[in-house]
Amino acid sequence: MTRDFRFPFLRLLPAVLVAAVLSGCASTHGLAPASTPRDADTLAVSKTFEGRLSDAAWPASDWWHAWGDPQLDALMADALRDAPSIDAAEARVRKAQAQAGLADEARRPGVRGTAQYSGAYLPESLIPENVGGGEYTGVSLIDLSFAYDLDLWGGKRARWEAAVDQAHAAEVDVQHARLMLTGNIARGYVALAQAHDLVDTAEREQARAQGMLDLARRRVGAGLDNTLNLRQAESAVAAARQQADAGRQRIDALRNALAALAGQGPDRGLALQRPRLGASADAALPSLLPSELLGHRPDVVAARWRVEAATRGIDASQAEFRPNVNLSAIVGLATGKLGDLFDPKSAFATGGPAISLPIFQGRRLRAQLAGADADYDLAVAQYDQAVLGALREVADALQASRTLDAQIASTREARDAAARARDVLASRHRAGLGTRIDVLNAERPVLQLDQQLAALRAQRATASADLAIALGGGTTPISPSLSSASNTP
Template identity: 30%
Template sequence: MKTPLPTPKPLCRAVALAFAGLLLAGCAIGPDYKRPEHVLPAQFKHAEGWKLATPADLEHRGRWWELYGDTTLSDLQQRLGASNQTLAQSVAQYRQAQALARGARASFFPSVSANVGKTRSGQGGGSSTVRLADGSTVTSSGSSGVSKSYDANLGVNWELDLWGKLRRQLESDTASMQASAADLAAARLSLQSELAQNYLQLRVLDAQRRLLDATVAAYQRSLTLTENQYKAGIVTKADVAQATTQLKGTQAQAIDLKYQRAQLENAIAVLVGVPPAEFSLTEVDSVPGLPQVPALLPSQLLERRPDVAAAERDVMAANAQIGVAKSAYFPSLSLTAAGGYRGDSLSDWISTPNRFWSIGPEFAITLFDGGLIRSQVAQTEASYDQTVAFYRQTVLDSFREVEDYMVQLDVLEEESGVQQEALDAAREALRLTTNQYKAGTVDFNSVVTTQTTALSNERSVLTLLGSRLTTSVQLVAALGGGWEQAQLEKADSDAEELP
């Protein structure tokens, strides 16, 4: 009857339980994380005319592009999330960070390994000759042979986290994973913003194309009228040439818009992961309207910007690495156990005489390293200071971006009002001049001048509309788009659920 392997004595079990208690109750080496301090303004400088966000304002913030009320834009945003390859790279990076955090959690548990093997070994034989004092020689021969060994064993190793090294490493990896989740959100928001800007600019170009087509039709009628008057001897040939020049120049402007539109359409195709040759957007008769974008308190901005959250999580990870580095000053304790069978013959390999086992703790501490640990601690502290400075700069940049886009929208709105007044005046001047020309009281040059002025003002109004739409998208992105910091907690829980 085979006897079982000996079990550890009660004293060993008591030691193991004591160390387990230290694992659970011990304090981690290194500083606990605290958010770096920074000065927050009471309000945005250019917030006049803006209202604070309310729950109703943020009800659909996850799909912020719906503020523009364009179904085609919404469809394109969905395609971007599913097929954009730049976004796919960021998703893969986030998955790597998740796997790293999962690996850090695994270090809290014992590692178990099993080994089964066969070994053949041999020792070479031969002869040797020794000459004696009387001149005679003696020859001796050695034995040689090949031996076999069979081995099967099971080993367990467990590093106890007495000083919190593993806990700090898990804290660092978890923070890095959350930073990666925020980086992914920032990359997604940037691509969504780029797509929205390209799409809105394309729709403004469509509006300009419609304007130029209508203008070309009007200039064609003007040219026909001038040619009839020339035939009747009322105007000179120069008036016909001037009308022709104006018509062809406007047609050239319309043709130039085709190239600009194609560029935007191709850019949108790449963003949604489609070859440009297989993608097209049908022209529509309207331009999306400007949305009412609610402003936030400066403190809320820190909860809404994924790049700010990523920078803060990098600070958290760097802070935990200080504890990991400092834990090298203290001894490490590992519990190891092994057992199995080892024999020379396969027939009686698994038998009591061939049984072996071992168990015991192992302490390890660095007695002298020439200042290596101290330098590593200094490196982590410097890295922490660097991430703090970057975090504070990111916060400052976020405030600047919001202020810039707020004042830009205010200025563009004021400029658009004045430009609209200029357009109204130009249209009235064109109407009066055209009537005077038909009555023969002014020459054709006056008509051309007023027509050119009116067209220029029409295009300026559309250009300002495009600028306001683009700036509104940039402001939404600067305010964090549809992102919120609570998503990091979800990212953390998702990582824990991964197999």
């Protein structure tokens, strides 16, 4: 007699299935981020900022008003209104907000309705003659389907929160774009002022060299000198003229650049007159550095929001390791004849809960979580780099201001001494005790020192702008909590 071995196997099937489920379930063991955000107060800054921390206020949002130049104020207003870089940053905000809306919708119940009519032509070559050859059959269907993921472990909520954090970062990026734009315009405007100063100095040097040339011609004509000094004087005039022309070309280029930064055509640059910048303020820092600097720097705050988004990404990836419950239902009407579609007998319904469990997906889920951990570590590294960069920019601007103040003082002292020496020679010349050549030669170091002073004043004004930008330029973006990301498991 033949024995049937199927039934003992069937009795063992549940145990086999349980073993398969348990062996196929994924584990998060050994997966975690490798870093946490750095505390800015642990960075050594006391010696660098020694003697400069005070009760000074943070920069105002219109910090350039301190220079007292209405033309610059108008240029900044044009730029903040029309610059394409601001439009691009605002478009990225709208896109990020749309992504957050999609993530929010994904965690809500979904209802979808469909209406369908389908028919078939049955060919006579395949179907008997009494059915095929032109006969049609049709099915009419109207249904509503409902689906809802209970999201027991908050994975979808975490993805939505990550998208919201990314939208916050994009909003702060707009403030950063505005800050960078105003900084670039301020630097360009200072350079425009310096270019005008250089043209003035070059024209004065050209006039001095022309005086030397006239004297050389007279001396050669009188037989008192050879042509060597004449040729040297001609070369000096040409060199001064070239320097003045280069300065004017620099003015034209800066006008075009400033017009483009303001989102305008080059005619806007032609309307720019010579800048009238006031003196740069003394370099002073608020006493709450470095901790409060992080809340005033848009790039740092945006980086912090991205750390928060990466934290939520880890939460979402971890939630996929756990079982979940989905609810679904379908109700509708179905019939083979369109006229019977709304007959009560055509109604149907189906639905119920479904439990999902990640089986044999461990490698995919672990790789996904490892990627989320890496995204978090990358966001932390970028945040830490933003913090270090912010402190470096403050230190650079502060040290530049301090050094330039000393250089300006010593250069002005040297210029005043050179001017007094020139004045003495001019007095001797008027008294008939000296020559015109001595006066013109004495004028050259004065002009050279004037050129140095113009360059140093421009650098000092640029350092003042850099310090305002480094301190956040008056922005106060909303920053996330500093605790949640550091507690990521």
